[in-house]
Amino acid sequence: MQSAIGQFLRYLAVEKNASANTIKSYREDLTALVEYLTDAYGGRCPSPDQVTTLDLRGYVAAMHEAGYAPGTIARRLASxxxxxxxxMRQGWVKENPAKPLRNPRKPRNLPHVLSTEDVQKLLEAPPASSPMGLRDRAILETLYSAGLRISELVGLNDSDVDLAAEIVRVRGKGRRERLAPLGSFAVRAIRRWLAVRKLHPSLRDQPDRPLFVNRFGQRLTTRSVARMLEKYLRQTGLDRRTTPHTLRHSFATHLLNAGADIRSVQELLGHKSLVTTQIYTHLTTANLKAVYEKAHPRAR
Known part of the structure; x- marks a missing residue:
């Protein structure tokens, strides 16, 4: 089994060009299966062709009993x-024993979203009197203006941004690229940041210079951006549930509330499926209902 897993992970890395995080997730999911099967088979893990659908049903039941979230179980089944x-393609097994298994029903939790007033309060929190303050304001403006994931933001290079055209090239999930517009506030904030940015000497002549760097002139990490946001949440007193992804949720919700069509929002977010984008329609429906109940004389 371990040899088969190793071949599968190499296939993901070499042929599918999967990211390090994706490969890590697959490795963890398959390791969890090996641990379960080893225990179930009395200390000996079966080979892939010996694993049955009944074995995997037992594995799913064990995860339910252990209190795993439906989303975690669904992800492991996908793995x-x-x-x-x-x-099957390699000839290890004749059929896929995981194919008959159905994913558990996942509750659709509505994402946390900031109001436009709270977004403005957050965007104005970083001070314009220091290089790091200008950087932080440019980061927050870019996250909200383009609806970026935090990983997309820290991966931006100078060459990805066209400030004259007010667009940014984004590398999203699955290595898919898209063009996203930048608003005038974000463009202005990025220009002010670039005027004071100091790159590490090893990066100055590189064609893939990072757009956002830390105080040492090196590319920011996602954790650094999250810590930065936490600091401004404390300063402004905004909801501590807010994360960098909240700005992406807010971006989509505010567009839909202002009349943007869902297909356009799907493209701007880089969602492969419209189903993923449709969660935001629940938020806008709730907003419309609140307006209706407040304004319509026969609403209550």
């Missing part, structure tokens, strides 16, 4: 389906 599908 198993991919692994055994690869096994």
């Amino acid at each position: 198993l389906r991919s692994f055994f599908r690869f096994g």
